Amino acid sequence: MAKKFIPIKDTLSKEKVGKEVSIRGWVYRKRELKDKVFLVIRDSSGIIQAVSKEGEKAFKNAQKITIESSLTLTGKVREDSRAPGGFEIDISELEIVGLAEPFPIGRDLSEEFLLDVRHLWLRSQKMIAILKIRSTVLGAIHEFFRSRGYYEFDPPILTPTACEGTMTLFKVKYFDEIMYLTQSWQLYAEAGIFALEKIYDVAPTFRAEPSKTAMHIAEFWMAEMEAAWMKLDEITEVAKDEIKFIIKKVLEKNKPELKILGRDIKLLEKYATAEYPTITYTDALKILEKKGMKIPWGKDLRTKEEEILGDHFGIPVVVTNYPKDIMAFYKPSDPKDPKTALCFDMIAPEGYREIVGGSERSNDIKQMKEDLKKKGAGSGDYEWYFDLRKYGAVPHSGYGVGVERVISWICGLKNIKDAISFPRTMKRFRP
């Protein structure tokens, strides 16, 4: 192809007016009058309207072409306030690359149907916007940690042991053995810090939760960090900085996409700059009580409570010092308040709940073994993990960011399934 194709985004400019351009993409909309065909063409960069008139060379193809057909097109750019985006192309050449059969997705289709045809629904303006924001979020995570001297460290995905409880493990037939899909990189990351001190990753994570809420998927991505020598008060600050950095990057790069999604930019600007408060679990109960919700000390915060806390602050809030007894075995007691653990969650507003969770890591093998026993788990599988405490233990901490949770929140999505290309839930595993 000798023609020089330009992104549609670059045709939407006063500089291009009167000039001939060539674009390629897909037919997003089509409207036919007796003597004119209006096509809205999309590519990954944007959309522009193009028009073909009866009597012109391209008219036959313009009439013939169908929604979602692929094409290449040449024509002159004209300003037109009636066209979406304010510019229009007068088509001089139109080549149909792939003529589409009648496209199965119209208006007002059910969520389940759109998931059935996810491979086609990805090309909707909504999904393109989300996928672009997702790419920005992932890039921002890499940039954030690398700019602070962290190394990227990939943990194994197939693991012989559980990390977050055995109930939600996916079993894999591994040659003649059984292995599990990782629930968190954490145990392995704790080995990694003895080599690299400050590490991060972005990797898929799996939890076989039968939950059918709009906030759960069985396969999701976690962006985790682990750092030698760091304490709880340091990692909560890193987490706040990271979340704000991500939002700033999205605001920098994806305003058009946020507009497509109808997201309130002002609100995101607040999230990008506000000081996020840090409170304890005990403080959180007091706030909830004032709102008429009495939770007995020791009970975990559920959906409802997290939603109320999120609304109360209107910005993300870090909650530390959850009750030790309901926390994983590797979260140490706070010496200043031993019935609580040195851990935190960050709760997002607008009902998006926990987006970050982390803790210091215990170096007390005896306590961890007792905790595992209390929870009915053996400690045999963890001997290698305890080794990390026997050979040069250091204070260390880490946290994980739920990538799809953050994307859902930034995009203002109603269902987390839209934050990932091909969602997996208990009932949804195709295509």
Added chain:
Amino acid sequence: MAKKFIPIKDTLSKEKVGKEVSIRGWVYRKRELKDKVFLVIRDSSGIIQAVSKEGEKAFKNAQKITIESSLTLTGKVREDSRAPGGFEIDISELEIVGLAEPFPIGRDLSEEFLLDVRHLWLRSQKMIAILKIRSTVLGAIHEFFRSRGYYEFDPPILTPTACEGTMTLFKVKYFDEIMYLTQSWQLYAEAGIFALEKIYDVAPTFRAEPSKTAMHIAEFWMAEMEAAWMKLDEITEVAKDEIKFIIKKVLEKNKPELKILGRDIKLLEKYATAEYPTITYTDALKILEKKGMKIPWGKDLRTKEEEILGDHFGIPVVVTNYPKDIMAFYKPSDPKDPKTALCFDMIAPEGYREIVGGSERSNDIKQMKEDLKKKGAGSGDYEWYFDLRKYGAVPHSGYGVGVERVISWICGLKNIKDAISFPRTMKRFRP
């Protein structure tokens, strides 16, 4: 901790001579004389020797501390040509953070033992060097594609269908269903390009190959790209640029690590700048024949053949147009030579074999269905994939880079298992 700790790398400087510094890390080596203790301290940035003399406050702790114990240390920097790195610290304070039990790893231990204690072996100078290079390689891949306008697109890891043959699939018990671990993002990426046009990812990939060679692991990372409108000749050039870009970045950032690994820097400089040739499979057979190796046209290239080709060129070589019959169903025939496919492998020298593989993607549903049938596979599972051809098909191509293959090659590793933190093979799945 009020002390300001600096990275060990920053103590190795004439500017620091005569000045007091504080560092923290682990004891890498220890040597005791009657009245002196020499400690080599490591952190993630480097190593430095420190010395404590009898009669000084820190001497008792210096005597007591063991290999791989963690510590914080303060002292004055002195130039000393006998010390590794040329500088030494006269210890004034030494605090033991975590006293290590006798470290199980000494000298000359077997490969299997080092894999048994992989969680501890990661902190060896060799593994630290490799892990840092791995982090650079991953960062370079992200940078390369993002700088060219590609979006990061995550495919699902759990898939209902096979991509690279059903023999090497890992089965997952998925609630009441059976799913498989992904063997390639490709089928899903082909849906993604209709939204984003140019996409890439770096993600874990699984193949249940019982192979026990030094070049196979069951869980590995692939960096893949897929692009709308691109043809074979374009993606082979992208692949060459990518590999050179990765090597350049490693040369920029990891010379000290390459030295630790004993890698020939000059050779890598050649790989970073040379023009990589492109030949056809048929050309390759001619070269092999001249070397006394007669391969019947139509047979795939095996280990031995790839090694000889790699040696012949001494730089990576792109081999295109493999016989269509031995290629996957989605690789189209070359119209100019229909018994061959529009596909390529990039073969690395020094016995590192295939590091990249890719192809154009067929848009011919009939041909693909026939191919699947010939291979004894049904096409029912692929209906959604064929849809991508029904609704606005475009020419498109993609390739995948074997991340651990590239790392092995750059680092000059004997076994690919060392290119990943916790390798998984048929016989190795712990820790």
